[in-house]
Amino acid sequence: xxxxxxxxxxxxxxxxxxxxxxxxxxxxxxxxxxxxxxxxxxxxxxxxxxxxxxxxxxxxxxxxxxxxxxxxxxxxxxxxxxxxxxxxxxxxxxxxxxxxxxxxxxxxxxxxxxxxxxxxxxxxxxxxxxxxxxxxxxxxxxxxxxxxxxxxxxxxxxxxxxxxxxxxxxxxxxxxxxxxxxxxxxxxxxxxxxxxxxxxxxxxxxxxxxxxxxxxxxxxxxxxxxxxxxxxxxxxxxxxxxxxxxxxxxxxxxxxxxxxxxxxxxxxxxxxxxxxxxxxxxxxxxxxxxxxxxxxxxxxxxxxxxxxxxxxxxxxxxxxxxxxxxxxxxxxxxxxxxxxxxxxxxxxxxxxxxxxxxxxxxxxxxxxxxxxxxxxxxxxxxxxxxxxxxxxxxxxxxxxxxxxxxxxxxxxxxxxxxxxxxxxxxxxxxxxxxxxxxxxxxxxxx
Numbered sequence: 227x228x229x230x231x232x233x234x235x236x237x238x239x240x241x242x243x244x245x246x247x248x249x250x251x252x253x254x255x256x257x258x259x260x261x262x263x264x265x266x267x268x269x270x271x272x273x274x275x276x277x278x279x280x281x282x283x284x285x286x287x288x289x290x291x292x293x294x295x296x297x298x299x300x301x302x303x304x305x306x307x308x309x310x311x312x313x314x315x316x317x318x319x320x321x322x323x324x325x326x327x328x329x330x331x332x333x334x335x336x337x338x339x340x341x342x343x344x345x346x347x348x349x350x351x352x353x354x355x356x357x358x359x360x361x362x363x364x365x366x367x368x369x370x371x372x373x374x375x376x377x378x379x380x381x382x383x384x385x386x387x388x389x390x391x392x393x394x395x396x397x398x399x400x401x402x403x404x405x406x407x408x409x410x411x412x413x414x415x416x417x418x419x420x421x422x423x424x425x426x427x428x429x430x431x432x433x434x435x436x437x438x439x440x441x442x443x444x445x446x447x448x449x450x451x452x453x454x455x456x457x458x459x460x461x462x463x464x465x466x467x468x469x470x471x472x473x474x475x476x477x478x479x480x481x482x483x484x485x486x487x488x489x490x491x492x493x494x495x496x497x498x499x500x501x502x503x504x505x506x507x508x509x510x511x512x513x514x515x516x517x518x519x520x521x522x523x524x525x526x527x528x529x530x531x532x533x534x535x536x537x538x539x540x541x542x543x544x545x546x547x548x549x550x551x552x553x554x555x556x557x558x559x560x561x562x563x564x565x566x567x568x569x570x571x572x573x574x575x576x577x578x579x580x581x582x583x584x585x586x587x588x589x590x591x592x593x594x595x596x597x598x599x600x601x602x603x604x605x606x607x608x609x610x611x612x613x614x615x616x617x618x619x620x621x622x623x624x625x626x627x628x629x630x631x632x633x634x635x636x637x638x639x640x641x642x643x644x645x646x647x648x649x650x651x652x653x654x655x656x657x658x659x660x661x662x663x664x665x666x667x668x669x670x671x672x
Contacts (some may be wrong), residue, residue: 232432235381235586237536237634238408241369241408241409241412242409244366244370244373244409245370245373245408245409245410245411245412245413245416246412246413246551247356248349248352248353248356248370248373248374248377248409248413248416248417249373249377249412249413249414249415249417249418249420250351250416250417250420251349251352251353251356251374251377252345252348252353252374252377252378252380252381252420253348253377253381253416253417253418253419253420253421253424254350254420255322255326255345255352255378255423255649256301256345256348256349256378256381256382256417256421256426256555257287257381257420257421257424257425257464258326258418258424259326259329259330259341259344259345259348260341260382260384260421260426261425261426262326262330263329263330263333263334263341264354265330265333266330266333267333267334267503267504269334270334270335270336272472273291275341276335276336277336277491277494277495277600278437278491279335279336279592280335280336280337280487280488280490280491281335281465281483281484281485281488281491282484282487283331283332283335283336283337283485283487284335284337284483284484284486284487284490284533284536284537284538285480285483285484285487285537286330287328287329287331287332287337287483287537287538287539288479288480288482288483288537288538288539289480289483290324290327290328290331290392290539291324291325291328291539292479292659294320294324295318295320295321295325295356296403298488303342303343303347303375303396303541303542303543303620304619304620304621304622305321305347305621305622306346306347306371306375307396307397307620307622308622309350309354309586310327310368310371310372310397311374311397311622311624311640313368314364314365314368315350315353315354315357315364315367315368315369315370315371315372316354316367317347317350317351317354317356318351319351319352319354319358319369320351321347321351322347322348322351322352323558323581325343325347325348325351325539326344326348328343328540329343329540329541330442331342331539331541332529332533332538332539332540333503333504334489335487336489336490336494336499336502336503336531337487337503337533337538337539337540337587338490338501338502338503338526338529338530338532338538338545339530339533339534339538339540339541339542339544339545340504340540340541340542340544340545340546340547341382341504341537341540341541341544342378342379342382342383342541342542342543342544343540343541343542343543344539344540344541345378345379345381345382345541346374346375346377346378346382346393346462346541346653347378348378349374349375349376349378349379349381349417350373350374350375350378351374351376352372353370353373353374353377354367354370354371354374356370357370357371361667366456369405369406369409369510370409372393372394372397372403372406372410373393373406373409373410373412373413374393374413375392375393375458376389376390376391376392376393376394376410376413376414377389377390377393377413377414377416377417377553378393378417379392379393379408379414379543380413380414380415380417380418380419381414381417381418381420381426383428383543383590383594384418384421384422384426384428384429384430384593385418385589385590385593385594386411386414386415386417386418386593387411387414387415387589387593388587388589388590388593389409389414389417389418389581389586390410390411390413390414390415390511391585391586391589392583392586392590393406393410393414393583394406394407394410395582395583395584395585395586396581396582396583396586396620396623397623397624398623398624398625398626399582399616399618399623399624399625399626399627400625400626400627400628400629400630401626401627402585404508411513425573428505429510429594429597430593430594431510431513431514431570431594431595432595432596433566433567433570433595433596433598433599434566435598436564436566436598436599437569439601440603444605446561446563447571447602447605447606448605448606448609450554450557450563450568450571450572450575450606451575451605451606451607451608451609451610451613452552452609452610452613453553453557454553454554454571454572454575454576454579454606454609454610454613455575455579455609455610455611455612455613455614455636456602456613457523457550457553457576457579458525458576458579458580458610458613459579459613459614459615459617460524461527461530461531461545461546461549461576461580461619462580462617462618463615463617463620464530464531465530465531465534465535465542465619466597466621467531468532468534468535468536469530469534471535472486472535472536472537478539480537482536482537483536483537483538485536486532486533486535486536486537486538487536487537487538489532489536490502490529490532490533493525493528493529494529497525498519498525500522501522501525501526503528504544504548505526505544505545505548506544508522508548508552509547509548509551509552509573510549512552512554512555512565512569513551513566513569513570513573513595514566515555515564515565515566515569516565517555517559517565518552518555518556518642519552520556520559520560521554522548522555523548523550523552523556524550526548526549526552527549527595529547530542530545530549542580542619543577543581546576546577546580546581546619547573547576547577550571550572550573550574550575550576550577551561551569551570551572552569552572553572553573554568554569554570554571554572554573555568555569555572557572565603570591570603571591571592571599571602571603571606572606574587574588574590574591574594574603574607575587575603575606575607575609575610576610577590578607578608578610578611579605579607579610579611579613579614580614580618580619581618581619582611582614582618582619582620582623583611584604584608584610584611587603587607588600588603588604588607588608591603591607611629612629612630615629616628616629621640622640623640624639624640625639625640653666
């Protein structure tokens with residue numbers, strides 16, 4: 227008995243020290259990234275002919291990643307998930323500065339990407355570097371890198387508990403890694419406090435008095451979750467379609483990047499520049515209950531899919547927040563609901579549906595908007611998670627457990643691979659159906 231508890235205490239001390247070190251690294255790295263990003267956004271805000279900077283900015287970000295750190299491609303978090311599953315968390319240390327620079331360029335010129343992917347990659351790559359320095363075993367390296375993912379997410383959005391849970395929940399659909407739960411919490415909390423001490427400020431908005439739970443509110447929230455699940459599917463499929471289209475065109479990558487920047491620039495010229503960059507002013511306005519364009523969610527999906535699919539570098543969660551909040555605002559105005567409340571619910575419910583992270587999304591709602599919204603946000607998040615099916619903005623997520631036992635799915639397969647399996651099965655069923663129709667036509671009539 228005493229021997230067992232001695233081992234547990236030693237493990238507790240070990241992982242407290244390792245996780246705290248990861249939190250410090252992630253907090254410092256994220257603070258540098260956010261400070262640099264704020265500077266770039268401020269510099270480009272007053273630049274003349276701003277839209278003309280988009281094509282060369284996309285090309286610069288593409289070449290920087292392609293030449294110096296291919297693992298920093300796209301929205302980043304997916305590459306970290308892939309490294310955890312396939313390489314025991316081994317990530318090149320060069321990923322951190324390259325991802326930082328490429329994302330600052332992309333967002334600075336107006337690319338519609340987010341900031342959590344770089345923070346997760348910075349935290350994970352620094353954690354991997356720490357593991358190499360300490361010569362940790364592969365199993366411990368994997369756990370340390372997972373702590374880096376959660377700490378990066380926690381420090382970039384100011385949600386230490388949700389960030390820690392997100393780093394665990396996003397790896398495997400339907401499974402939570404409890405052996406990394408404690409160090410992830412330590413890393414997330416330490417990283418959040420370090421970043422705060424270094425001057426990073428976060429958007430926390432306690433909502434005013436919310437309606438008491440009732441049958442009507444339960445039904446409204448449940449139906450809203452269905453809507454957000456459908457919106458999550460639109461976002462995931464738009465990202466997948468643009469990525470595949472861009473990679474099938476037989477031209478150099480920098481040409482695709484230049485074309486993508488041109489499309490985004492034309493889109494902003496024809497519609498509005500509110501869909502460029504992070505779009506925080508529109509996001510925060512919807513959370514405050516202010517009116518936003520009813521088509522804002524669909525346009526942001528388009529801008530984000532083009533930006534990430536053609537060579538822009540950055541995260542995906544900030545666009546998810548934008549799309550969810552503006553979709554919730556539109557739904558509220560259409561259904562006569564509270565726009566501030568349903569914008570906040572939409573923001574976290576879309577994260578649950580698009581990233582398969584209902585627990586992290588529910589906790590995030592409480593951390594950002596106060597405990598009163600918790601029950602409503604949890605219902606919408608879980609429904610959106612179920613409705614989005616077995617797909618994700620992170621194709622490297624591994625299927626641990628199907629969302630329903632009625633579907634025969636193969637556990638342990640990446641969701642992107644599962645989608646290919648499903649598509650192949652659908653084609654085979656369609657061919658069998660067509661053969662049966664032809665056979666019926668050929669059958670002689672009596």
